[in-house]
Amino acid sequence: MRRAAETALGVDVGGTRIRVARIDRAGRILERIVEPVRADRAGFQEQLARLTGELRAPSDTAVGIGIPGRVDGHSGTILSAGYLDIAGLDLAGLIAERTGLPCRIENDATMALIAEMRARVSGPSGLVAMFTIGTGIGGAMLQDGRPWYGGGLSGQFGHIVVADDGPPCNCGRTGCVETFSSGTALGRLIAQDGLPETTRAGDLLARAKGGDSQAADLLERWARPLFRAIETIVSVTDPNLVLIGGGLGAEMTRALARLPSRSRWFSLPIEAAVLGDDAGVVGAGICGLDTLPNSEGGATA
Secondary structure, eight states: OOOTTOEEEEEEEOSSEEEEEEEETTOOEEEEEEEEOOOSHHHHHHHHHHHHHHHOOTTEEEEEEEESSEEOTTTOOEEEBTTBSOTTOOHHHHHHHHHSSOEEEEEHHHHHHHHHHHTSTTOOOSEEEEEEESSSEEEEEEETTEEOOTTTTOOOGGGOBOSSSOSBOTTSOBOBTHHHHSHHHHHHHHHHTTOOTTOOHHHHHHHHHTTOHHHHHHHHHHHHHHHHHHHHHHHHHOOSEEEEESTTHHHHHHHHHTSOOOOSSOOOOEEEOSSGGGHHHHHHHHHHHHTSBOTTSSBOO
16 A cells, blocks of 8 residues: 655756656645756756755655656657757666656656646546647647557647748747747747837736737737647647646736637637646656556556
């Protein structure tokens, strides 16, 4: 039988910050450390080992790590990680060796979606999709509560092409929705419109609500490409729910609500995620705990 007090270390690796927290089975954060992420290969390994070592406690029984970019859901192999130079690293092996605990690696959006659905009293069954809006754009899908990987790399929603041109993307193409609707893209739009660099999405929403046409136009240019990407996901997969999460999830959901639907064929069941920036680290801890053997000797996930 499991100990009631067992916890896990959840690690959420973002484009700008790394979050490490102790998570209990109820998804509560008991302790956390947040600091700027080291993007270089050696520096990241040192940082990850140091932070997990600092938080390691006797109640910890597993580690879960959410990584941005392309993570093979079947094997946990990191194929690319956006702005981080960690492709090919055996992070699960490294952390298991340093902590003595089993370690699970997933895409960070998958971790966030798991946490969001666990936070719902009666979440929808069937297929659920999530877009995470931050430095870049991530994506994930759950089928009846379990990650849906496709061939292993499903969920690369940030690389849905929504235009024939646009800024170059890290994937090597142009026109990816990440280059139009991410937090990085919002900063570029703000600069192009000559607004102060301190302008935030919330400021633009308040100004647009008050009738400011410049703010309204900027928000539409930011949200419209994502709206097209969501339309694509909905028409192809017919999910019961599309969640918008990440650091800018709430603001993006409000910006999307300003746009009219363009088709009677497809409904867009869009909702804002509720856990904000905590979703990734909470989901990582939950995933870590879910990999532990159950009382019958099998794994829970």
